[in-house]
Amino acid sequence: MKKIAVLAIVSLALMTGCAPEVGSEKWCKAMEAKPKGDWTANEVKDFAKHCIFKTTE
Structure with a gap:
């Protein structure tokens, strides 16, 4: 059981x-590829x- 938990955390x-x-x-x-409703x-x-408004700093 501990091995599964450690594996999950590392993953x-x-x-x-x-x-x-x-x-x-x-x-x-x-x-741009992600649906706008999910932003x-x-x-x-x-x-x-x-x-969009790239600034040059």
Whole structure:
């Protein structure tokens, strides 16, 4: 039973580490492919900031 729990935790940690960084080209493309109804308010804000109104800092 403990082996299954450890395996589940390790698997979850590995999967969450694969998400692209917010604002990156890969993240923008992933958001464009995601249905707009599934976006959170933070994702909408970040998409507008990083993908539509790209600022040069």
